[in-house]
Amino acid sequence: MKVVIIGASFAGVAAALEVRKNNSDAEIILLEKQLTLGYIPNGLHLYWENKISDLDSAYFITKKQLEKQNIHCYLEASVEKVHTDRKVVEYIYQEQEEIITYDKLIIATGSSQLSQKISGSASENVLKYKRHHEAQTALAKINDSQSVAIIGGGQVGIEAADLLSKQQKRVTLIENMDYVLFKYFDKEMIQPLQQKMLEQGIDLRLNQTVSAIEAEGEQPVTVRFGNDSVTSDTVILGVNVRPDLHFLDEHIKLHMDQTIAVDRYMRTSVKDVFAVGDCIQLAYGDGDETVYIPLVNNAVRTGIVAAANLSEPKMAFKGSLRTIGTFLFGYYIASTGITEAESMFTDQTVKAYRQEVCLTSLPDSDTVTIKWVYDAISHVLVGAQMISKSNILEKINTLALAIQTKQTLEELQQKDYFFHPSFTQMIATTNLVSWLEERADENEN
Numbered sequence: 001m002k003v004v005i006i007g008a009s010f011a012g013v014a015a016a017l018e019v020r021k022n023n024s025d026a027e028i029i030l031l032e033k034q035l036t037l038g039y040i041p042n043g044l045h046l047y048w049e050n051k052i053s054d055l056d057s058a059y060f061i062t063k064k065q066l067e068k069q070n071i072h073c074y075l076e077a078s079v080e081k082v083h084t085d086r087k088v089v090e091y092i093y094q095e096q097e098e099i100i101t102y103d104k105l106i107i108a109t110g111s112s113q114l115s116q117k118i119s120g121s122a123s124e125n126v127l128k129y130k131r132h133h134e135a136q137t138a139l140a141k142i143n144d145s146q147s148v149a150i151i152g153g154g155q156v157g158i159e160a161a162d163l164l165s166k167q168q169k170r171v172t173l174i175e176n177m178d179y180v181l182f183k184y185f186d187k188e189m190i191q192p193l194q195q196k197m198l199e200q201g202i203d204l205r206l207n208q209t210v211s212a213i214e215a216e217g218e219q220p221v222t223v224r225f226g227n228d229s230v231t232s233d234t235v236i237l238g239v240n241v242r243p244d245l246h247f248l249d250e251h252i253k254l255h256m257d258q259t260i261a262v263d264r265y266m267r268t269s270v271k272d273v274f275a276v277g278d279c280i281q282l283a284y285g286d287g288d289e290t291v292y293i294p295l296v297n298n299a300v301r302t303g304i305v306a307a308a309n310l311s312e313p314k315m316a317f318k319g320s321l322r323t324i325g326t327f328l329f330g331y332y333i334a335s336t337g338i339t340e341a342e343s344m345f346t347d348q349t350v351k352a353y354r355q356e357v358c359l360t361s362l363p364d365s366d367t368v369t370i371k372w373v374y375d376a377i378s379h380v381l382v383g384a385q386m387i388s389k390s391n392i393l394e395k396i397n398t399l400a401l402a403i404q405t406k407q408t409l410e411e412l413q414q415k416d417y418f419f420h421p422s423f424t425q426m427i428a429t430t431n432l433v434s435w436l437e438e439r440a441d442e443n444e445n
Helices: 010-022 043-048 063-068 132-143 155-166 187-199 296-308 395-404 409-413
Strands: 002-006 027-032 071-075 077-083 088-093 096-101 104-107 147-151 170-174 203-205 210-214 221-225 228-232 234-237 273-275 324-328 331-337 350-358 367-375 381-388 437-440
Touching: 002 010, 010 027, 010 063, 010 071, 010 296, 027 077, 043 132, 043 155, 063 071, 104 296, 132 234, 147 155, 147 221, 147 228, 155 170, 155 187, 155 324, 170 221, 170 228, 187 203, 187 331, 187 381, 203 228, 221 234, 331 395, 381 395
Parallel strands: 002 027, 002 104, 027 071, 104 273, 147 170, 147 234, 170 203
Antiparallel strands: 077 088, 088 096, 210 221, 221 228, 324 331, 331 381, 350 367, 350 437, 367 381
């Protein structure tokens, strides 16, 4: 079996390794258009945090490691066209036009920071840094800048604002919603972090939609939104991640947003062609609704699922809960499942409960604020949010698993857990037991 994989980031690499695990005789070829493979998209943030010494360390795997698994990697191989009727891929490699045939094709081309709605967003003065070469350019440009405007108040934008403010840069952050991180948190949960942003000098421009970015040569960049504008030395685009799938033929069905339509086995509309990672929409939870959720954990899981189903459908994708966790402006924040605000757009009736509990049994224990979002009738957990000054990030994995396995709040109270006074309370933090809390709010509904 000859398996060709287009793209060698998280999804493509996970798929290649899983194919090799399942089939020792398969011929596996990775086609990657970049000069390198396995680059970690937020490598620049790791560098700014002093977690790595240089951008060349921001890799989760190397070509040599893959080739030890007998996975052939062609770097700087730009795919021009896929002909699914003939099972042929045309690509440019070392300035030569090449073709390769396949038995199974996995499309894992990832995504780029694009915006069709913002005039001027393709300018070289607008920084994107998902790729290694982009990060190198961005690092040099930001080092020479005193002021930075960030477009987008999602995880990438807020992380950049935090790290740049620590470098004494003047940071303006522009977000079209009325609070930051709205995809993952309800407004009241993220207010402590947002207040800390203001205290640290971040110029927050909320409820503002950017229409244009104007830049000429080495001159300062002007970002226009509504009747207002901001001028800064440089601009970071932290919104609108989208795949580039220009090479597909007409047989592969696409969604309206130009992502590839797949079923839960990662199969496209064409036999023997699969798509994974940031190229596709995913089932949200266990329902039939699909949405675009470009996260690394989804990329890896879909890559594994596609590899398992090459010969026959064996493993269905379990759905995405959009689980995230990070450290920003002195707060550890984590979220999984739906928010209370988001539930207003579903047919499900939910209740919400917010509580603050001590993390340990010690007198000077830090606390965590948790918001539980659950079905009003069945009490099945459907969403959870956490914020604390202590590292509670791993706890969100327990709650994500609880949602995925349809645990009720009462069943969660009966899960097994360890107790040690230095590390836990008498009841696990991931149990909703209101009599343990430091402070309880009334139900949100």
